[in-house]
Structure formats: structure tokens, C-alpha cells
Amino acid sequence: MNQAAVPSSEHALEESKFELFVRVAMLLAVITGMEIVTVYLPFAHSLLVTALVISSAVKFLFVIFIFMHLRWDMPFCTILFFIGLVLAGGTMWALLKLFSATASIPLSSS
């Protein structure tokens, strides 16, 4: 095994990835547990919704940047994916806003 042929920084990165993946997975499991506890807490509705949205976003970002390697890939991959993500998020926001307007509430709703 010729270890000298491998750049030391790259070799160290590959070695540390295993530990990083395990740590991130444990963190994601802990955040999920906290989310489940959060919904039973007697706090204001808006506060709980904000907490859940933030924790989901954190989990989402950890998966795409660590597990999906965006952190180490070329920036174009991030840009490409975020184009789809922004369009999807924008569509969701627009639809939710549109249907929350009084004139747009479905006629059959209670």
C-alpha cells in the first residue's frame, strides 16, 4: 500500500467522512426526537410551527450538504438543485397565499 501517493489532506478527508456521516445521522435522529416532543409542548401555535419549520430545514440542509456531498461538489450542482427548490418553494408559497384569500377559499370548505 503506497500511502505516499495519496495527498495527505485528501486521505484525511476520506478518513474523517465516516465519522462525520455517523455524527450527522445521530444529530438528525436527535432533532427528529425533539420535533416529536415539540408538538406536545404547551407553547403558542406560531412558535411551535416556526420551531418545526426551522428544525426540518436544518435536517434538510444537513442531508443535502453532507450526505449528498454538495459541500464537496462543484457549486453548479448546488445552484442547479436550488433552482428547482426555489421554484417548488415559490409555487407552494404562491398557492398557499392564493387559497388563503377570502375569495379563493374552496366553496365546499367548512
Add this chain to the structure above:
Amino acid sequence: MSTAAAGTIDHHRDPTTSTGIPNKKLLMWAFLASDCMFFGCLISTHLIYRLHPPPGVPAARDVFNIELTSFSTFILLMSSLMMALAVNAIQKGNLRSLRFSLLTTIFFGCIFLACQVYEFSHFVSEKHMTITNSIFGTTFFTLTGTHGLHVLIGVIWLSSMLVYSFTGRLSEKDSIDVESMGLYWHFVDIVWIVIFTAVYLLEYI
């Protein structure tokens, strides 16, 4: 494969393409970006009808089983870890570790699917909620069913890759194939992260 050879392959860049990104990876990211919009529409449709429910729609809290869904979420997160380790293994040319990680990912994926089948059958037989008898059932089954279909496709893809690894034709040079499959699997996981919060947890507040 020797470590020296492993050091010569850059898994994040491909100088032979104009973008510097392997074509298969670029294709997968473009597909995932489009799939984001697909799931975005399904999730927003479900949320709109949950915010403005028609009369007679069952209360979601009475229907859902949060313990089972939390367990499914945990299983899918752990499958993502094993998938990341599988990609790491093939990038080091470690086929033995790759097979173990793929097998574990398939196992976790099957558990997730089994939980979903149980959940669906429980909703239909015990809670009398079908895809046609309420708007809640329609949007819920369409959204989670589409996600389940994605998981099923992922499990089939993973299984075929596992079988392929035994043919002796899979090596570190083909790591982009495993990485593309990994991207798809992680995407299934991030979609579930959103569904778990938007569809399940928000009902309990």
C-alpha cells in the same frame, strides 16, 4: 485496488466534461430539481385542503399513528446514513463494505415500505379512510403513495446494484453509478423530512 490508485480518482470533478461535473451526476441533480417541483405541488395541494377542510373530513389526529410514523422516519434517516457509507465504500474501492451498506439500506427501505403498507391498510380497514371517500384521503394517499413509489423504485435500484456488485464488473471507476443512486435515495429521505413535518407533525399542534 491499491490506495495509490484510489488517490488518482477525483470523485467530485470530471475534467473531460465542459462543466467539470460527471454527466450522470449532473443528470441526477437536474432530475431531482424537477422532482422537487413535483412534490412541492403535491404537498401544497394537501396543505390547502387541510387549511380549508370540507365538512365531514375526519380529524387527522384521530387517524394518524405518530409512533409508527416516527419509527418510519428514524428508519429512513438511518438508511440515508448507510447509503452515504455505501458511496464512501465504493469510492475507496471497498466492495465488501459496499455490499454490507447496500444490503442494510435495502433492509431499512423494506421496513419503511412495510410500515407504509401497514399504515395504509389500517387507515382503510380501521379508520374507513380511502383515496375516494374524502378530500383528505385523496391528497394524503396521493402524496404519501407517490413518495412510497419513489422508495420502492429506490429499493429495486439498490437491489440491482447489489446483484451487479457480485458480477465483478463494479469497481471504484464506476463509483459515479453508486453516487447517482445515492443522490436519489437521499432525495427520497429529504422529501420525507418535509412530509413528516408538513403532513403529520403540524396536525398535532
